[in-house]
Amino acid sequence: xxxxxxxxxxxxxxxxxxxxxxxxxxxxxxxxxxxxxxxxxxxxxxxxxxxxxxxxxxxxxxxxxxxxxxxxxxxxxxxxxxxxxxxxxxxxxxxxxxxxxxxxxxxxxxxxxxxxxxxxxxxxxxxxxxxxxxxxxxxxxxxxxxxxxxxxxxxxxxxxxxxxxxxxxxxxxxxxxxxxxxxxxxxxxxxxxxxxxxxxxxxxxxxxxxxxxxxxxxxxxxxxxxxxxxxxxxxxxxxxxxxxxxxxxxxxxxxxxxxxxx
Amino acid sequence: xxxxxxxxxxxxxxxxxxxxxxxxxxxxxxxxxxxxxxxxxxxxxxxxxxxxxxxxxxxxxxxxxxxxxxxxxxxxxxxxxxxxxxxxxxxxxxxxxxxxxxxxxxxxxxxxxxxxxxxxxxxxxxxxxxxxxxxxxxxxxxxxxxxxxxxxxxxxxxxxxxxxxxxxxxxxxxxxxxxxxxxxxxxxxxxxxxxxxxxxxxxxxxxxxx
Numbered sequence: 001x002x003x004x005x006x007x008x009x010x011x012x013x014x015x016x017x018x019x020x021x022x023x024x025x026x027x028x029x030x031x032x033x034x035x036x037x038x039x040x041x042x043x044x045x046x047x048x049x050x051x052x053x054x055x056x057x058x059x060x061x062x063x064x065x066x067x068x069x070x071x072x073x074x075x076x077x078x079x080x081x082x083x084x085x086x087x088x089x090x091x092x093x094x095x096x097x098x099x100x101x102x103x104x105x106x107x108x109x110x111x112x113x114x115x116x117x118x119x120x121x122x123x124x125x126x127x128x129x130x131x132x133x134x135x136x137x138x139x140x141x142x143x144x145x146x147x148x149x150x151x152x153x154x155x156x157x158x159x160x161x162x163x164x165x166x167x168x169x170x171x172x173x174x175x176x177x178x179x180x181x182x183x184x185x186x187x188x189x190x191x192x193x194x195x196x197x198x199x200x201x202x203x204x205x206x207x208x209x210x211x212x213x214x215x216x217x218x219x220x221x222x223x224x225x226x227x228x229x230x231x232x233x234x235x236x237x238x239x240x241x242x243x244x245x246x247x248x249x250x251x252x253x254x255x256x257x258x259x260x261x262x
Numbered sequence: 263x264x265x266x267x268x269x270x271x272x273x274x275x276x277x278x279x280x281x282x283x284x285x286x287x288x289x290x291x292x293x294x295x296x297x298x299x300x301x302x303x304x305x306x307x308x309x310x311x312x313x314x315x316x317x318x319x320x321x322x323x324x325x326x327x328x329x330x331x332x333x334x335x336x337x338x339x340x341x342x343x344x345x346x347x348x349x350x351x352x353x354x355x356x357x358x359x360x361x362x363x364x365x366x367x368x369x370x371x372x373x374x375x376x377x378x379x380x381x382x383x384x385x386x387x388x389x390x391x392x393x394x395x396x397x398x399x400x401x402x403x404x405x406x407x408x409x410x411x412x413x414x415x416x417x418x419x420x421x422x423x424x425x426x427x428x429x430x431x432x433x434x435x436x437x438x439x440x441x442x443x444x445x446x447x448x449x450x451x452x453x454x455x456x457x458x459x460x461x462x463x464x465x466x467x468x469x470x471x472x
Contacts, residue, residue, distance in 0.1 A: 036359065037359055040267055040358065040359035040360050041360060043267070043268070044267055044268050044272075044275070044360050045272075076354060076355040077355055083429055083432075084264070084265070084266050084269070086425065086428070086429075087269070087415075087422065087425040087426075087429070090424060090425040090428070091421060091422075091425070094421045094422070094423075094424045094425065095421040096421070112421065115421070118268065119266070119268045119269050121268075122266075122267055122268025123266035123267050123268050123269070123358060126267040126268070126358050126359060126360075127266075127267075127355040127358065130351065130352060130355065130358075130359060131352075131353075131355050134352050135352050135353050135355070139349070139353070142352070152287075152290055154290045154293055154298075154341070155286065155290060155341055155344075155345070157298055157302070158293070158298065158301055158302050158305060158341055158342065158345055159345045159348070159349075160302075161298060161299065161301075161302025161303070161305070161306070162302050162303075162305035162306040162309060162342075162345055162346070162349070163306075163349070164302075164306075165302060165303055165306040166306045166309050166310060166349075168306075169303075169306050169307055169309075169310045170310055170313075173310050173314075187316070187317050188317060189317055189318065189319065191442070193316070193317065194316065194439055194442045194443055194446065195442070195446045197314065197316060197443060197446075198442065198443040198444070198445065198446025198447045198449070198450070199446055199447070199449075199450045201311055201314075201325075201327070201330070201443065201446075201447040202446065202447035202448065202449070202450030202451045202454070203450060203454070204307055204310070204311075205304070205307055205330075205334070205447065205451065205458075206450075206451055206454050206455045206458060208303040208304065208306070208307045209300060209303060209304070209455075209458055210455075211303060212299040212300040212302070212303035212304075213299075213300075215299045215303075216296065216299040216300070219299065224295070225295065226294070226295030226298070
């Protein structure tokens with residue numbers, strides 16, 4: 001169990017990652033959240049490919065040190081929205097500049113190709129760092145950490161609530177799907193499919209709102225007054241200070257390498 | 263439609279962040295203690311809905327359902343959909359950190375717009391009218407989302423415009439399907455629990471009794 005280990009098991013946490021003790025897991029969640037955000041803000045300003053390669057290397061290193069299962073994580077990293085992939089593929093042909101090669105009658109420019117590669121590198125470096133640093137925090141702990149970082153309490157409550165009930169609703173969804181399968185429902189390209197899935201959604205909404213009424217009644221019965229007690233205590237230790245220091249140096253190094261090679 | 267880190271210019275990213283923060287702040291003001299369980303539950307429901315894949319041609323699309331979220335949540339759709347996007351970004355690696363603001367605006371702003379346009383129609387006691395307005399909300403929300411993403415890309419650079427135009431075109435079937443699904447969902451709610459469409463919080467946060 002990690003120090004900031006889960007008390008509520010949850011689908012949301014990166015599976016397997018929390019059961020192994022790594023230095024990433026032992027670092028203070030608040031430091032990890034801030035580190036990931038700062039990293040993202042630095043990386044999107046980078047232009048030179050040296051610096052971007054360096055950023056990608058940092059991301060990869062973090063993935064390995066967080067002990068995330070390699071295969072499924074890489075799949076996550078590479079799964080970009082199909083529309084983004086499409087846009088990246090279009091870029092070489094729509095950016096004005098020096099013609100590099102032809103595909104049929106379309107002219108691809110060097111600037112366009114470089115721009116597309118740049119966006120892909122930035123996006124992947126940030127996603128890797130985020131999955132490794134923040135994705136390994138148990139969702140409940142993350143909520144508490146965000147609260148300590150002055151995120152509005154209401155928003156944290158909303159997040160904790162949905163994290164708690166996403167699992168419950170997923171189970172409910174699969175139960176309804178099973179019931180549909182038992183009645184020989186097979187999804188296809190037809191109105192019947194769309195209507196049935198619409199009904200399924202409507203049913204889930206009705207049930208979840210009824211459930212929320214029961215929850216509210218139960219919470220009031222126990223004296224709920226609009227406040228959750230966020231009980232996780234975090235200790236910023238020597239280990240966290242060292243992590244923050246090294247991280248800041250790395251970010252400065254990134255910006256410097258971009259400045260000198262850019 | 264999740265924009266990734268690095269694709270947009272700094273100005274667009276900052277503008278998106280500011281707009282999203284304003285929307286979330288306004289939405290949170292509408293969310294008092296009584297509404298936290300319902301809002302949390304709907305957040306979770308729409309998160310699960312986004313995992314559902316619907317067949318379309320040889321491929322499939324995942325649902326967004328921001329129109330329906332807007333009808334039920336009003337301004338609270340901002341914090342609710344933001345939480346969904348945050349969880350997706352952190353645990354699934356969809357989207358990114360710095361573009362979270364732009365992505366939130368792209369999904370939640372259409373929800374609020376559709377709330378104001380279609381809310382009264384959906385409250386109708388006639389099922390046909392309610393379903394029709396719900397379909398408008400479902401399809402219109404996706405269309406507006408596509409427009410916001412296009413605008414964000416177009417403000418970043420001209421080289422994105424052709425791709426963005428194609429994105430809007432490619433979303434026409436998605437618009438139709440989401441509209442149809444949203445209509446069917448409201449048809450079911452209308453039959454099973456019609457008060458849900460009338461008693462849910464209105465945009466100004468007070469319960470509406472039609």
